[in-house]
Amino acid sequence: MxxxxxxxxxxxxxxxxxxxxxxxxxxxxxxxxxxxxxxxxxxxxxxxxxxxxxxxxxxxxxxxxxxxxxxxxxxxxxxxxxAKASEAQLKSRAAEIAKELATIHAAKGKVVAEVKDADAKLLQAVGDALKPKIKGPIFLLGVSNGRVALLAVVPKDLSSKFQANKLIQEVAPIVGGKGGGRPENAQGSGTDIGKIDLALAEAERLITATQL
Structure with missing residues (x-):
């Protein structure tokens, strides 16, 4: 007053x-x-x-x-x-995860993986850090606080034949959720953590079919 x-x-x-x-x-x-x-x-x-x-x-x-x-x-x-300290910590953790995933998946030209204990914010940070390292599509899944987070990233030069938002729309219902976004970047979420393996398998199938 x-x-x-x-x-x-x-x-x-x-x-x-x-x-x-x-x-x-x-x-x-x-x-x-x-x-x-x-x-x-x-x-x-x-x-x-x-x-x-x-x-x-x-x-x-x-x-x-x-x-x-x-x-x-x-x-x-x-x-x-x-907030600044938290953001810096998030980026540091994301960079470490992205480095590990790139080492494992770079030769495949794509990434389909689960990120342990990851929410949507961490997945997006990992996806952003992975983009310069991976030439093909990226699909990440994480579980945090009983919810499933999904992220799809597709390089712009591939988005004419394969869209991140469509990938999320196909996979999200498997975990009892939905999502959307842009052809180059999309997010989704769900609540059925018992079906994350099925979601990863479907993402792998869809990406592989497009790359054939």
Whole structure:
């Protein structure tokens, strides 16, 4: 709450101001708890004395408001740093997986593989890292939190005869899902983790048939 709003409240009668201050203190406490759940080591919110005189209560509200603004800014900055660190970690892991897959599959000119403990975001990062290393289609599957993630990547020069989105549309129903995207890049998902081997086999069959 800004200082201008506090000054307006000061003109309100004492009883109304005290009631408003108590309600505002509750709102501030809830907001602080949300911020503290995001970053546990934030500085504690100044105490609100509910039995203080009206001017003192309003001063407390203003002090708490200024404190919350600082905490909120600190949490935003921390979240940005965490997001950057997480993105860097994701890219590093994806690069390692892509290197391993390229070593195994480069001679085949295609990749059909499961990536362990991978969600859609990791699969896409792996696919992006694999594209410069593999000349043909790429199909990746991962399971995370009980869901199946699918990714298909097709080089642009091959997309006239083989499309990533069509591959996903063919394979996703096998794992009880659906998907789509562009001819060069498509994603899908499903919930039937018991059929991932069938999905991989079908992707292999479709890609091989196109390459014949």
């Amino acid at each position: 800004c200082a201008r709003r506090v000054r307006r409240i000061e003109a309100v009668s004492g009883a109304a101001a005290r009631q408003w201050a108590r309600e505002e203190a509750e709102r501030q406490q809830k907001k602080f708890e949300v911020l503290a759940r995001k970053k546990s080591d934030v500085a504690a919110l100044p105490v609100f004395e509910a039995d203080a005189e009206s001017p003192a209560m309003l001063d407390q509200i203003y002090l708490r408001s200024a404190h919350l603004e600082k905490v909120e800014a600190d949490v935003r900055e921390w979240e940005k740093k965490e």
